[in-house]
Amino acid sequence: MQVVSISISEKKGMKKTPINKAKLIEGFGIEGDAHGGKWHRQVSLLAEESINKMKELGLDVDYGSFAENITTRGIELNQLPIGTLLKIGEDVLLSVSQIGKECHTRCAIYHQAGDCVMPREGIFAYVLKGGEIKAGDKIEIVENYTAAVLTVSDKGSRGERVDTAGPKIQTLLASLGITTVESTIVPDDYEDIQNVLKDWIEDEINLIITTGGTGISPRDITPEATLPLIDKQIPGIMEAIRYKTGKITSRAYLTRGVAGVSKKSLIINLPGSEKAVTESIEVISEFLIHGLDTLLGKSKDCGRK
Incomplete structure (x- = not known):
């Protein structure tokens, strides 16, 4: 080549x-x-x-x-x-x-x-x-870090709405040198969400990002489907996202996304809009690579940059 x-x-x-x-x-x-x-x-x-x-x-x-x-x-x-x-x-x-x-x-x-x-x-x-x-x-x-992007949306899964948040996440991750190897859309269904996440965790994909289903409407259940699969929660990731994006819009404080480690995968729930995922990834880009390095044993000292 x-x-x-x-x-x-x-x-x-x-x-x-x-x-x-x-x-x-x-x-x-x-x-x-x-x-x-x-x-x-x-x-x-x-x-x-x-x-x-x-x-x-x-x-x-x-x-x-x-x-x-x-x-x-x-x-x-x-x-x-x-x-x-x-x-x-x-x-x-x-x-x-x-x-x-x-x-x-x-x-x-x-x-x-x-x-x-x-x-x-x-x-x-x-x-x-x-x-x-x-x-x-x-x-x-x-060779570099791998990612998978899951869009959770009833309308998106039925083809009634074009998903722009999922592709945007892939592009933003590319700017950090992270390769998206899997992506799909599922409805706001507990079993559907869990089945996809379990497959990706089993495949040892380094970073799994979900978009959608983190609000407070009756159908928003992404955090509930994610939490049982997490071995170690990392509350600071979502705290940082809500704190910094909350300065842009107070509605950010209503999002309920969770983040944590499942085996060798880092899972992060993000909101469902393209604007929200753009702002969120801008926040976590400051420490995401270091987090993956630490998870996979490539960095041992979290006290230094």
Whole structure:
């Protein structure tokens, strides 16, 4: 698996131009590229194999034609879970943040061929560690912490509401270098919630996050389904979330989520809205990795940062 080409553009919406080497900046993207910024699509990647599909349709396309920053060879990019860590060369570390994209306006390539591979097979990533890369550099998949995301929603499970909180959690975890390997939606049902959690605990998934069912309505039972599975409660996690998000909205004090350890898994209940999970993960991001390190025996001294 390797880098075939690197491309940048000064403006968005333009075909990118290949360059010999590039400097990646942590938390931003590629120096000099218009798509760099403090967001989740800092760097785009597309496989050479995908570009060849379009060439076979008779299109005159090359590296950068699909506005990808990094063209790869020998890796099925669109099969990578969100949060997969990719090491490029000696120093650069990327975390996959999005698979594919929705095209609101059809590009010139689509109008020529009636198809475009970037929306289906291109991916995007955060830059977790910067450095210099060049064509020919080796790409490695790096082992990291795993996560599973459970959305608890009657309407969501019936397809009557689009779940935005679950996917948002996956993207936010990716920014911390945590790979989401499982995700699903269940109704507000005690047995359904427990069955999924038990399976993930048995699979030794490092971090399990639920979203939804933490309020005080009659159907909100996520904490009740979670508590019997927890070996050690960690009340400080939810105390920190309620304290800090309570400064944004006093309604945060009505959430009843719990957190704790079950065997080798850390379980955290979060509220059901995209806004709430965003604010909550911002709070726990300060200590989440250290907590996982401690749980799995990678850190022994909790008194130091």
